[in-house]
Amino acid sequence: MNNKDIFSVQDYIAIVTGGMGQLGKQFVKxxxxxxxxxxxxxxxxxxxxxxxxxxxxxxxxxIAISVDITKKKSIQDGLDVVLKKWGTPHVLINNAGLDTQPSAPPEVSGPFENFPEEVFREVVEVNLVGTFLACQVVGAAMAKEGRGSIINIGSIYGMLSPVQDIYAYKAEKTGIPFVKPVAYCASKSGIYNLTRYLATYWASKGVRVNTLTPSGVWRSTQDPEFQANYCARIPIRRMAREDEFNGAIIFLASQASSYMTGSNLVIDGGWTAW
Ligand SMILES: NC(=O)c1ccc[n+]([C@@H]2O[C@H](COP(=O)([O-])OP(=O)(O)OC[C@H]3O[C@@H](n4cnc5c(N)ncnc54)[C@H](O)[C@@H]3O)[C@@H](O)[C@H]2O)c1
Structure with a gap:
């Protein structure tokens, strides 16, 4: 391949789960x-x-296809549409996920001791089981074709425990504490070894599997106290813009990363460097 073309994704076929969300839209675009x-x-x-x-x-x-990633048949039906219309995907971005924002009600953001089991299961079902199922269905088609790149979206909160002090302003302001829930962190943590497992499992089939780890992305709806506390924890001193992961997506999707599998690309303004 010509060195100039190593970042090319021209005519690739890609699937982006949760592609109408904040980051998903960026990846699709x-x-x-x-x-x-x-x-x-x-x-x-x-x-x-x-x-x-x-x-x-x-x-x-x-194109947009109605798929619930927690249902294997739904993913298979979605893949069948893609296969019929375009062929076997080159890229799968497992981006769909559930998180708990500081605006969440206290029932789902209280102390660990009372964190509801059903909410834990629901979040794991989407973030981890859903990613597993999408890898199983779409990855199998890629392995059969002998090529593919799977990009699993992790989170710094899957690598490290959240800094709960960032959210302490909620209790001071409203009298109701916000505790960043365990469900998101535990479910995202599982992504890292799912990635490594599949990277080795499918290496001989030409399917690469990597994780992309973002830190917090700025949104206009976030509390200013949250933003200030979060930024104080980041060496770069600001939250990410939603377009700041696009370069990494193109790198991981294309031949530019042809020797990379089982890795974790961390883009976090330096959060995990401290
Ligand atoms: N935004 C951040 O600050 C941030 C930071 C670190 C990691 N991440 C991760 O990046 C990814 C995207 O985050 P975002 O902020 O764009 O989230 P978002 O909430 O804006 O988008 C997520 C999308 O996933 C979809 N989804 C949820 N459950 C689904 C299901 N069962 N089937 C199909 N689609 C489903 C939702 O409808 C939504 O459109 C997530 O995995 C998230 O954990 C985000």
Missing amino acids: TLAERGARVAIFARHIPEPAQICEVFPECCKRI
Whole structure:
């Protein structure tokens, strides 16, 4: 391959789960703008006209398919649509996930001792079981084809325990404590060894599997106290912009990362360096 083309994703076929969410939209856009055909797997899919509103430059290369990643049959049905329309995917981004924001009600953000078992199971079901199922269904098709790149989206809170002090302002402000829940952290943690397991399992089949680990992304709806406390913990002193993972997505999706598998690419403004 010409050295100039190593980052090319032209004509690739990609699946992005949760592709209408904050980061998912970025991943879809950055792939489609570079000539990839992208299938969004989402529980609530937009009308084709809405896809063109969200992705005006590249909507002709994007389709949205109704898929619940916690259901294997739903993923298989989604993949069948992609296979029939375009062929075997080159890229799978396991991005769909459930998190608990500081605005969450106290029933789902209280102390560990009372954290509801059903909520723990629900979050693990989406973040870990859903990723497992998407790897199983889509990864199997990639292995059969003898090529593919799976990008699992982790989180710094899957690598390290959350800094609970960041959320202490909630109790001071409202009298109700917010504890960043264990479910998100435990479920994201599982992603790292699922990645390593599959990287070795499928290495001989040409399927690479890596994790991309973001830290917190700025949103206009976040409390200013949360943003200030969070930024104070980051060496770069600001939260990530939602487009700051796109370069890593193109790197991991393309031949630029052809010798990389089982790895964890951490993009966190230096959070884990301290
Ligand atoms: N935003 C951040 O600050 C941040 C930081 C670190 C890691 N992450 C990770 O990045 C990924 C994307 O985060 P985001 O902030 O864009 O989230 P988001 O909530 O904006 O988007 C997630 C999407 O996943 C979809 N989804 C949830 N359950 C699903 C299911 N069962 N089947 C199909 N789709 C489902 C949702 O509908 C939503 O569109 C997540 O895995 C998240 O844990 C985000």
